[in-house]
């Protein structure tokens with residue numbers, strides 16, 4: 001990966017910043033001198049992220065918001081514009097995962113998965129596009145190796161991640177002759193809280209679970225965060241419509 005460029009005087013929105021990859025991305029962007037708007041539904045986790053960045057002299061704002069609603073997504077962009085006057089990058093990292101047998105999956109879990117993982121990036125991007133076009137900015141959508149594999153017990157999650165991949169490619173084509181860049185980072189398994197939910201599956205088939213295990217181990221969160229941050233910077237000017245797998249080879253089959 002090439003070196004990212006400085007984000008001094010540039011503003012970036014990071015969703016899911018209370019958690020593993022979102023927090024690590026906030027740290028990576030802080031090292032690049034970005035001004036940040038950190039968004040999460042979990043107020044305590046968000047406050048912890050902010051305290052970890054506290055030694056920084058930069059403008060870092062936090063916003064507790066439930067991204068499963070369109071109006072909250074629009075409010076995030078409006079808040080960023082009010083604080084910064086512009087937006088240079090949007091990193092869509094927030095997601096939910098409810099692993100379960102399909103027969104146990106509730107309609108509430110289905111709707112929530114679609115809303116947070118797929119609709120929220122769409123509404124955030126839609127509202128941010130005029131500002132991103134003005135700044136010649138960048139959208140980085142975080143998907144998953146699950147977008148490319150048939151993995152058991154996570155059908156709704158996989159469907160949203162595949163959908164977000166195609167949304168990104170479609171927008172990249174739509175904006176081919178305009179100045180906003182759209183890219184995807186698709187990680188494999190990282191040691192964060194989202195993976196703990198896998199323990200909740202009732203009587204999983206161990207043979208099928210074994211197929212989800214990475215042969216080369218877990219993916220380093222910081223490597224993924226560095227890549228997301230790089231794509232957010234103007235240094236990644238030729239990356240447009242890319243899907244970057246960082247997955248220890250799990251998508252090889």
Ligand SMILES: NC(=O)c1ccc[n+]([C@@H]2O[C@H](COP(=O)([O-])OP(=O)(O)OC[C@H]3O[C@@H](n4cnc5c(N)ncnc54)[C@H](O)[C@@H]3O)[C@@H](O)[C@H]2O)c1
Nearest residue numbers: 016018019020021040041066067094095144189190192194
């Ligand atoms: N950890 C992995 O193994 C793995 C693998 C592939 C892809 N990913 C992707 O990486 C990204 C980051 O996940 P993570 O591993 O850091 O997990 P995480 O659970 O630590 O982070 C997800 C964050 O999203 C926030 N969030 C959930 N619902 C929200 C809502 N309605 N509104 C606002 N914020 C909300 C959570 O509070 C949490 O802080 C996700 O897009 C995930 O799908 C993770």
